[in-house]
Amino acid sequence: xxxxxxxxxxxxxxxxxxxxxxxxxxxxxxxxxxxxxxxxxxxxxxxxxxxxxxxxxxxxxxxxxxxxxxxxxxxxxxxxxxxxxxxxxxxxxxxxxxxxxxxxxxxxxxxxxxxxxxxxxxxxxxxxxxxxxxxxxxxxxxxxxxxxxxxxxxxxxxxxxxxxxxxxxxxxxxxxxxxxxxxxxxxxxxxxxxxxxxxxxxxxxxxxxxxxxxxxxxxxxxxxxxxxxxxxxxxxxxxxxxxxxxxxxxxxxxxxxxxxxxxxxxxxxxxxxxxxxxxxxxxxxxxxxxxxxxxxxxxxxxxxxxxxxxxxxxxxxxxxxxxxxxxxxxxxxxxxxxxxxxxxxxxxxxxxxxxxxxxxxxxxxxxxxxxxxxx
Numbered sequence: 001x002x003x004x005x006x007x008x009x010x011x012x013x014x015x016x017x018x019x020x021x022x023x024x025x026x027x028x029x030x031x032x033x034x035x036x037x038x039x040x041x042x043x044x045x046x047x048x049x050x051x052x053x054x055x056x057x058x059x060x061x062x063x064x065x066x067x068x069x070x071x072x073x074x075x076x077x078x079x080x081x082x083x084x085x086x087x088x089x090x091x092x093x094x095x096x097x098x099x100x101x102x103x104x105x106x107x108x109x110x111x112x113x114x115x116x117x118x119x120x121x122x123x124x125x126x127x128x129x130x131x132x133x134x135x136x137x138x139x140x141x142x143x144x145x146x147x148x149x150x151x152x153x154x155x156x157x158x159x160x161x162x163x164x165x166x167x168x169x170x171x172x173x174x175x176x177x178x179x180x181x182x183x184x185x186x187x188x189x190x191x192x193x194x195x196x197x198x199x200x201x202x203x204x205x206x207x208x209x210x211x212x213x214x215x216x217x218x219x220x221x222x223x224x225x226x227x228x229x230x231x232x233x234x235x236x237x238x239x240x241x242x243x244x245x246x247x248x249x250x251x252x253x254x255x256x257x258x259x260x261x262x263x264x265x266x267x268x269x270x271x272x273x274x275x276x277x278x279x280x281x282x283x284x285x286x287x288x289x290x291x292x293x294x295x296x297x298x299x300x301x302x303x304x305x306x307x308x309x310x311x312x313x314x315x316x317x318x319x320x321x322x323x324x325x326x327x328x329x330x331x332x333x334x335x336x337x338x339x340x341x342x343x344x345x346x347x348x349x350x351x352x353x354x355x356x357x358x359x360x361x362x363x364x365x366x367x368x369x370x371x372x373x374x375x
Contacts, residue, residue, distance in 0.1 A: 003061055003062070003063055003068070003100050003101055003104040004061070004062040004063075005059050005060070005061055005062075005104050005105070005107075005108045006059065006060050006061075006062060007057060007058070007059055008057075008058035008059065008060060013058075013060065014040070014043060014044070014058070016060060016067055017043070017058050017060055017070050017092070018034075018036065018039050018040065018043070020060070020067050020069075020070050020094060021033075021094050022282065022283075023067075024094055024095075024096065024152075025150075025152075028152075029143070030140065030141065030142065030143050030144050030150055031144055031150050032143075032144040032145060032146055032150060032275050032278050032279060033278050033279065033281075033282055033283035034146075034278075034283055035146075035278065035283055035285065036283040036284055037285060038244075039283075041244075042126070042127065042131065043056075043058070043072075043092075048127060048240075049234065049236040049237045049239075049240050050076075050127035050128055050237060051127075052234065052236065053076065053077045053078045053234070054074055054075065054076045054077065054127050055074075055075045055116070056072060056073060056074045056075070056127075057072070057073045057109075057112050058070070058071070058072045058073075058092070059071050059072075059073075059105060059108045059109065061095065061101050061104055061105050063096070063098065063100075063101060068095065068096045068098065068101045069093075069094060069095030069096060069101045069102060069104075069105050070092060070093070070094055070095070070105070071090055071091075071092065071093045071095075071105040071106070071108065071109050072090065072091045072092040072093070072109075073088055073089070073090060073108075073109040073112050073113060073121075074088065074089040074090075074091060074125070074126070074127055075088050075089070075113070075116055075118065076089065076127065076231055078231045078232070079229065079231045082231060082232075083229070085119075085120065086117060086118050086119045086120070087118060087119070087120040087121060087122055087370075088109070088112075088113035088116070088118040088120075088121045088122075089121070089122060089123045089125040089126070090106070090109050090121055090122075090123035090124060090125070091123050091124045091125050091126050091131070091132075091133070092124075093105065093123070093124055093155075094151070095155075095158070097152070097154045097158075099158060099161065102158040102159075102162065103162060106159075106162045109121065110371070110373060113373055114373050118373060119372065119373055119374050120370060120371065120372050120373055120374075121370070121371050121373060122167050122229070122368055122369060122370040122371075123368060123369065124149065124368070124369075125229060125368065128231065128233060128237065129224065129227075129229070129230050129231065130233075130241065132147070132148060132149045133149070133343070133366075133368065134148070134149060134168075134169075134170050134343055134366030134367060134368055135149070135151060135155055135156060135159065135366055135367050135368070135369065136148075136149060136150055136151050136155075136364065136365075136366050137156050137365050137366060137367050138364060138365035139172070139363050139364030139365065140152075140153045142174075142363050142364055143275055144275065145273065145275055145304045145340050145342075146271075146273070146274045146275065146278060146304060147304050147306060147342050148172070148342060148343060148364075148366070149366070156367075159369055160369075162371075163371050164369035164370065164371045165369065165370060165371070166367055166368075166369065166370075167228075167367075167368045167369055167370035168228040168229070168345065168367070168368040169345070169346045169365065169366070169367045169368070170343030170344055170345055170346065170365070170366050170367075171343070171344055171346050171352075171362050171364070171365050172340065172341050172342065172343055172344070172362070172363065172364035172365070172366070173340075173341045173344075173352075173355050173360045173361065173362055173363065174338055174339070174340055174341075174360065174361055174363050175305075175338060175339045175340075175341065175355060175358050175359070175360040176337070176338050176358065176359040176360070177328070177331045177332060177336050177337060177338060177339070178328065178332070178358060178359065179332075180332070181325055181328045181329060181332070182357040182358070184357060185321045185324055185325055185328075185354075185357055186321075186325055188318045188321035189318060189321040189322040189324075189325040189326075191318060192317050192318030192319055192321060192322055193322060195317070196259070196260075196314070196317050196318075196319075197259070197260045198257050198258065198259060198260075198265060198319065198322070199257070199258045200255065200256075200257055200258075200322065200326065201255070201256040201257070201258060203251035203254070203256070204251060205251060206246065206247055206248055206249050206250075206251060208251060209246065209249060209251055209254060209256060210242070210246050210247070212256050212258075212264050212267075213242040213246045214238055214242060215263065215264040216256065216264055216267050216269075216309075217233055217238040217241065217242070218238075218264075219264050219266075219267065219309050219311060220233070220307060220309050221233055222311070222312075223309040223310065223311065223312060224309065227345065228345060228368065229368070248297075249269070249271065250271060250272060250297060252330045252333075252334060253269075253270040253271065253272070253303060253327060253330055253331075253334075254267075254268070254269050254270065254271075255267060255268045255322075255323050255326045255327060257319055257322060257323070259311075259314070263311075264311075265310070265311050265314050265319060266308075266309065266310040266311065266314065266319040266320070266322070266323060267307070267308070267309060267323075268305075268307075268308045268323040268324075268326075268327055269306040269307045269308070270303045270304065270305045270306055270327060270339065271297075271303065271304050271306060272296055272297045272300030272302075272303060272304075273296065273300060273301075273302040273303060273304050273340070274293060274296050274297075274304075275302075276292075276296060277289075277292035277293045277295070277296040280292045281293070300334065300336060301335065301336060301337050302336060302337055302338050302339065302340065303327075303331060303336055303338075303339040303340070304339070304340050304342070305327075305339050305340065305341045305342055306342055307342075308320070308323060308351070310323075315350075320350070320351075320354065324354055341355075343366055346365075
């Protein structure tokens, strides 16, 4: 039976595109559904401010008249402007274990990229660096998280057979909450606060952190600038993220440090794991999904570690130790059993050095792939 590739051109098609993984991963206990509301907001041109400088195209693959795969193509003009590479991105890629299906999907996105003057393609990547990225290549038996992609093990073989090679790699750790904070980290943190005149923001409610939200993203833009494929967020995107997330973040696990001038010097963002809540709700907030979310956020047993950044001039002054001390303290007080780190580039020695002070294990690895379109 031949494979039919169809562009997504209607809301009905987009719903099929978003819902396909729910069928593909039915019965897979590791897969974590996305929040459907957020997924639609990200993929719709009239909702996502990234479309001010991005263009995209989405495809569905049909086999025997049933959806058998999906893929998104993205061209981010700010990426091209910054890095000088005329590369498209592929993302939102899922398919059944059928090489004809996956080949047809990649042929579609590669042809589109060439038609738009691109010389290469890489992924899985999103519109921004805050979208999920990287193909899981190790750790398939581990539960997924809301922040990171999960995929079947056969994806790697398919993608490599279609001519893609390693472009970057991230590692992830599971960190057990200690009974007490490592003494060395406490000492370094205390010295940093005393000598540098830094101040830890004492937040009790989400609104206490909101005044610093825009500056947090500005620090993120500056300090993540040299990381793989990063593109600075625009003011419009920052406004969107602040509105979307900073109204409900848990101040217990989100830390902001100010310097003498009152500027944000460093921050660490973590959130209660919503893995089980998303699985129970099937990605829906309503009619009862929000109850699972509220329960998970009120009484968490694990954390998802998100973004951490320190201004470059303060990196050697012990601010990461302060962030780790405060987050660990909150984890101990809240009964958190373990935390999951988000993807860290495999050569990020600074952050990985901290895990040596904890009971941490490297349990997942993910990869970005690249293919030249000029050969």
